[in-house]
Amino acid sequence: MISIDLTAATPLVEQIEQQIRQALAAGELLPGEPLPPVRQLAGDLGVNLNTVARAYRALEAQGLVVAQRGRGTVVAPRGSRKPNKATSNALGVAMDQVLSDARLKGFREAAIRQIFEASLARFWQRG
Amino acid sequence: MISIDLTAATPLVEQIEQQIRQALAAGELLPGEPLPPVRQLAGDLGVNLNTVARAYRALEAQGLVVAQRGRGTVVAPRGSRKPNKATSNALGVAMDQVLSDARLKGFREAAIRQIFEASLARFWQRG
DNA sequence: ACTATAAGTATCATTGTATGATACTTAAAG
DNA sequence: CTTTAAGTATCATACAATGATACTTATAGT
Numbered sequence: 001m002i003s004i005d006l007t008a009a010t011p012l013v014e015q016i017e018q019q020i021r022q023a024l025a026a027g028e029l030l031p032g033e034p035l036p037p038v039r040q041l042a043g044d045l046g047v048n049l050n051t052v053a054r055a056y057r058a059l060e061a062q063g064l065v066v067a068q069r070g071r072g073t074v075v076a077p078r079g080s081r082k083p084n085k086a087t088s089n090a091l092g093v094a095m096d097q098v099l100s101d102a103r104l105k106g107f108r109e110a111a112i113r114q115i116f117e118a119s120l121a122r123f124w125q126r127g
Numbered sequence: 128m129i130s131i132d133l134t135a136a137t138p139l140v141e142q143i144e145q146q147i148r149q150a151l152a153a154g155e156l157l158p159g160e161p162l163p164p165v166r167q168l169a170g171d172l173g174v175n176l177n178t179v180a181r182a183y184r185a186l187e188a189q190g191l192v193v194a195q196r197g198r199g200t201v202v203a204p205r206g207s208r209k210p211n212k213a214t215s216n217a218l219g220v221a222m223d224q225v226l227s228d229a230r231l232k233g234f235r236e237a238a239i240r241q242i243f244e245a246s247l248a249r250f251w252q253r254g
Numbered sequence: 255a256c257t258a259t260a261a262g263t264a265t266c267a268t269t270g271t272a273t274g275a276t277a278c279t280t281a282a283a284g
Numbered sequence: 285c286t287t288t289a290a291g292t293a294t295c296a297t298a299c300a301a302t303g304a305t306a307c308t309t310a311t312a313g314t
Contacts, residue, residue, distance in 0.1 A: 011301060018224060025227035037261060048303045053262065064231065069262045070310030081233040088242070091229050095246040097145060098221045100152035103250040104191065106208040107218065115215070116243055119222040123230040124239075138272060164290060175274045180291065196291045197281030257314085264307070271300075278293070284286090 004045050012047055016055035024064055024075065025123045035065060035073045131172050139174055143182035151191055151202065152250045162192060162200045 002019045004012055023029045035041075038056060042049040056073050059065045063081075067073040083091075102112055129146045131139055150156045162168075165183060169176040183200050186192045190208075194200040210218075229239055 013301075018227075021231060022223060022227040025230040039261080050263090050304090051302065054301090056262085062231075067262060068310085069308065070260070072261060081231075083232050083234050083238070087232050088234075088238070091225070091232075091234065091239075092242050092246065094225045094228070095242055096149060096249065098218070098225055099246045099250050100145075100149040101221070102218055103152040104148060104189075104208075105210050105214050105218075107210050107215075109247065109251050111210070111215070112218075112247065115219050115222055119219065119226045120236065120239065122223065123226050124236050140272075166290080177275090177292090178273065181272090183291085194291060195281085196279065197289070199290060255314100257312100259310100259312080261310075262308085265305085267302105267304080269300100269302080271298100273296100273298080275296080276294085279291085281288100281290075283288080 002041070002045065004047065012051050013054045013058065016041075016045070016047075016052060017058050020055065020059060021064065022123075029075050031075050031077045033075045035075070037072060129168070129172065131174065139178050140181045140185065143168075143172070143174075143179060144185050147182065147186060148191070149250075156202050158202050158204045160202045162202070164199060 002016060004015045006012075008015065010018075020029070020035070029035070035056065036044075038049045038052040042052045045052070056065060056067055060067050060073075063079055064076055065073050066076050099112065129143060131142045133139075135142065137145075147156070147162070156162070162183065163171075165176045165179040169179045172179070183192060183194055187194050187200075190206055191203055192200050193203050226239065
């Protein structure tokens with residue numbers, strides 16, 4: 001289930017998008033499976049339907065879902081995307097971001113490793 | 128040295144802030160050491176001085192630097208911050224973010240580990 | 255066939271954030 | 285004690301995020 005935080009700095013569209021991405025990565029949503037209609041999810045979250053629609057469209061632009069008028073939005077089949085040098089660099093940048101932050105906040109190496117392993121298990125165990 | 132990307136989605140203030148944070152975390156800037164004056168850095172980056180000033184103030188709010196009128200901005204002494212449950216959770220969320228993204232982009236577990244170790248070395252080797 | 259309903263989409267208004275231009279204040283140097 | 289160099293405050297503007305509303309397309313029921 002998705003939960004949004006109106007006080008958070010990250011835009012609502014991104015919050016929704018990211019959480020669905022995590023559900024996809026974790027294998028909680030399988031190819032062909034329908035996402036909730038924009039109006040329903042918007043109602044559940046107390047948000048404008050456009051906000052959800054925009055999240056869906058962002059996901060569609062990434063090839064993760066397929067949306068069609070009148071029919072709904074479903075999870076796309078798993079395209080076999082292969083990471084290139086650029087995406088690898090981007091990942092490194094994002095990781096640096098997280099770890100430098102952790103360092104300044106006083107985390108020890110062991111604690112970081114633990115968090116890393118936990119997260120890794122979430123997305124690579126099954127799926 | 129700092130480099131900014133005018134086309135990137137992340138605001139200039141954050142780009143500057145994050146890169147200085149990484150320099151601090153990597154031990155490239157030591158306590159007491161001065162940061163460049165806002166006008167100079169702003170000039171180098173081709174950016175308004177307020178943009179740099181705001182980044183500095185954000186860093187000051189985090190206790191990482193100390194700014195004083197007429198004198199300049201210097202790196203703050205290392206406060207011994209201890210991570211609590213909330214910060215640990217936040218770190219987990221950030222890590223999930225990065226790893227779920229990597230998963231969807233087709234990275235394999237081994238590749239992730241490599242990137243993680245490289246980043247870890249950047250911020251925990253020395254310092 | 256035809257209508258009703260349910261789905262995504264497009265358009266416009268509004269609000270807030272990011273950035274910049276300019277002026278102000280404080281401290282050090284000559 | 286004036287000049288210069290530093291951070292700070294104020295205001296203006298452009299763009300992004302969200303919402304209100306209307307539109308289009310597909311399916312279900314009759």
